[in-house]
Amino acid sequence: MTQNPVLSINDLSIEFPVYKGAVKALNGVSLHVNEGEIVGVVGESGSGKSVTSMMAMKLLPEGSYRVTQGDISILGTDIIHASEKTMRTLRGGDVAMIFQEPMTALNPTRKIGIQMTDVIRLHRRLDNDAARQLAISLLKDMHIADPESTLQRYPFELSGGMRQRVLIALAFSCNPRLIIADEPTTALDVTVQKQVLMLLKAKARELKTAILFITHDMAVVSQFCDRVYVMYAGSLVEAGSTRQVLHAPRHPYTRGLMAALPELATPGSQLQAIPGNVPDLSRLPAGCAFASRCPSRSDKCNQKPVLTSIHEATTHQVACWHPALQEELAV
Amino acid sequence: MTTMPVLSLKDIQVRFPVNPDWRGRPRQHVHALNGISLEIAKGETLGIVGESGCGKSTMAQVLIGLLQPTQGEMTLSSGKSNGKGGMQIVFQDPQSSLNPRLPVWKIITEPVFAAANRKVDKAAMRELAQQLAAQVGIRPEYIDRFPHEFSGGQRQRIAIARALAAEPDIIVLDEPTSALDISVQAQILNLLAELQRSRQLTFILISHNVSVVRHMCNRVAVMYLGQIVEIGDAAQVLEHPAHPYTQLLLASVPTLESVQDESAVPENVELPSNRVLPTGCYFKDRCPSASSACLQPQVLKQISTQSQEHEARCHLAHPD
Amino acid sequence: MNAMTEQTLPTAPDIQPAAASGLGYFFYKVKKSPLTVAGLFIILFMLAMMLFAPWLATHDPNAIDLMYRLLPPSAEHWFGTDEVGRDIYSRIIFGSRQSISVGLFVVAVSGVIGALIGCFSGVVGGRTDRVIMRLMDVMLSVPSLVLTMALAAALGASLFNAMLAIAVVRIPYYVRLARGQALGIREMGYVKAARTFGASRWHIVSWHVIRNALPPLIVQATLDIGGTILMAAALGFIGLGAQQPTAEWGAMVATGRNYVLDQWWYSGFPGLAILITATGFNLFGDGIRDILDPKQKGK
DSSP states (O other): OOSOEEEEEEEEEEEEEETTEEEEEEEEEEEEEETTOEEEEEOOTTSSHHHHHHHHTTOSOTTSOEEEEEEEEETTEESTTOOHHHHHHHBTTTEEEEOSOTTTTSOTTSOHHHHHHHHHHHHSOOOHHHHHHHHHHHHHHTTOSOHHHHHTSOGGGSOHHHHHHHHHHHHTTTOOSEEEEESTTTTSOHHHHHHHHHHHHHHHHHHTOEEEEEESOHHHHHHHOSEEEEEETTEEEEEEEHHHHHHSOOSHHHHHHHHTOGGGSOTTSOOOOOOSOOOOTTSOOSSOTTGGGOTTOOGGGGSOOOOEESSTTOOOEEOOSSOOOOOOOOO | OOSOEEEEEEEEEEEEEEEEOTTSOEEEEEEEEEEEEEEEETTOEEEEEOOTTSSHHHHHHHHTTSSOOSEEEEEETTOOOTTTTSEEEEOSOTTTSSOTTSOHHHHHHHHHHHHTTTOOOHHHHHHHHHHHHHHHTOOGGGGGSOGGGSOHHHHHHHHHHHHHHTOOSEEEEESTTTTSOHHHHHHHHHHHHHHHHHHTOEEEEEESOHHHHHHHOSEEEEEETTEEEEEEEHHHHHHSOOSHHHHHHHHHSOOSSSOOOSSOOOOOOOOOOSSSOOSSOTTTTTOTTOOGGGGSOOOOEEOTTOSSOEEESOGGGOOO | OHHHHHHHOOSSOSOOOTTOOHHHHHHHHHHTOHHHHHHHHHHHHHHHHHHTHHHHOSSOTTOOOGGGTTOOSOSSSTTOBOTTOOBHHHHHHHHHHHHHHHHHHHHHHHHHHHHHHHHHHHHHOHHHHHHHHHHHHHHHHSOHHHHHHHHHHHHOSSHHHHHHHHHHHHHHHHHHHHHHHHHHHHTSHHHHHHHHTTOOHHHIIIIIIHHHHHHHHHHHHHHHHHHHHHHHHHHHHTTSSSOTTSOOHHHHHHHHGGGTTTOHHHHHHHHHHHHHHHHHHHHHHHHHHHHHOGGGTTO
């Protein structure tokens, strides 16, 4: 990569000590997000996608986890060894976060306006009026019809979509270089989701803000992201441009996931489910974590495959000993 | 419908009193369902789609008898009284729908146990639980385990087995796969389809996920603000939506295909209040093609140009 | 963003501990909290004292010897003697039987009755619920010590009547707690499902509500044991509890107060016994609460 990455995670492994052992949540994850790029991380529950995003901002409860190897760097700052003070200036400054549940992210007892100006003034030297003006213009950008009166309202008076738009406005208030969005639209209806995603994308493009977008929804990735990483049981299994990964998946897991979507199946037909379940993260096999569910496994799969480019002239990477050869899926 | 309906709803309305004055009399009502009429034929799968606030959860509660409609009639052809085995439900969240402190065999056979007023033979119950567990793909040896020892998908299988134990005519599936991962969703949808074939079950599938509804259902009803705005043959409604709301809904669903037009950010996505219902068409404030004709209340009518069943609640769909 | 991010943390990032249950897990959690272990040791120590009282005591607790009245602690009388020459150490040992069984009895009776009333009230709802809860509010509005004293006095002065009075007064606390739990559990999918099977209220309460409401009730009960012993001691102190010559900690403190300036050991040692027992049950109860709290799991 010649571009300079905003976020880069190198060979990161994290475990959570629990009764009789440890949950190995991340196992050698390497990913990077370049300036102005929208990068998706897809995976099912337990894949480690949320742990990745939380760890990038060092938001996991102190003492609950152990970093066994690897490092994270955001804009050149070493996150794993950063002090809480460094993290505080980073969070909400150069890096902002958007979460799934827009209700809990706002204090229910204070008006939107006060909460917005407070946050803005925490990171920017502005007086109250200037902060208020900035809040109004940010809300306007988020297509909130009447920003002045919205500032006078309490969070519970807004709909879920409005709250999420307020939070996105807030996330952009300090011109961040990176936004980490963890399932930001999962709790929203599709009509609202479409609006929120479009506004988020438009604003990010305008300010050249990079986004790390965590989701389980393939279709949202397809609409929203430039590049995508697919995670399974704490490891990356496939990476590449959205088109490459979703339309010509090489890893058996990605292929299985796409085939399981009812969107792509004939109505009423049998869906191609992936047999079995996600492995227990406290008892991961030494080799490929997907092997037990994989149709093309062999003895070689007892060794853990690493993410490698499928041929030299491409960014499409896959962690599999037997990647599928077939070209584009009929999507 | 040519066959006898197993279930028919006639002008079901549900209102909740809110905002009581000092004497406890309600000053306002939340209008959750505003006249739902439906007939469901044996063996079919009817999908009910809509967004939050459209009344689909209230609908589920009315169907399974947890909520009495304020007005209207619901008749089950089998004569089984509602709430006594005529209809069963599979909930969205398999985490909270199974009692964490009961072993699986007790969970599965609970409907039989409760219906027999708790006087049942334990061995027979265990055998029934084993049979049902095997049918839904849970290993019969596991019936002494507790819910937390199973994954989300397996828990949903257990919930399905429990619904089957009551031998219902109709199973209401309330967002049965929304809490599940994609690969597991496929397993559960396949299981449901297979059970429907082998047991001639009738399903009412309530979901916000248009793809799931398209995959599973013969017929589909689209709800908006407590009304059915469009109903008919699933392929027909989802491929050629006639009501502007259905059109908006389907256009908003993200697809794997080409990227949607990025310039047209949808505006006015807020639902009107269900305390004071709009006059005329409920959708007119958000409708791109609203006109003065929309001030009149709209009726659900067959679209004359279609041969299959396809009704819409919009004057634009009925040119006459 | 700081104040916000703190509240917004999704607590558990999709991690599930492998089968976090069973006795082994329980002891694993207990071991991680030294205060819980301390509480557990105190409780075990007290229970041993109850069981082995005849062997631990150095004297007959009721043997009067006016020659040796009000002696300070010595090799012969470890904790000294009281105003009629009884050995205070032995009386404390035997008194544990009275005091601790008061605690266990009261908590068991009020806990079971309160849990049943509370669960039914929560499940049935409506007018029945309102009537029961208003009744409980009335009981709660009277200071509990006053109410207990009035009841105990009405029933007559004896240890059993005192226990009964304390138990009755404790009931509303459990009713409120159990009802609160029941209101939450009533909305769970499994209760809704049970209602669609046409399950009876008794079925819903016994199968679903009680089982799931139990953990906080158990915690409340362990926390209450210490308080109950103090309450029994208070009744004993004003003469409504155990009667002479039965050894009971509260009564001993009460009589000892007349001599507190010159013979500190008389009320001091039984007071210490009450303090240690109450602390033990409280520490253990606190620890149990953290262990049973599902939100703490996997940490």
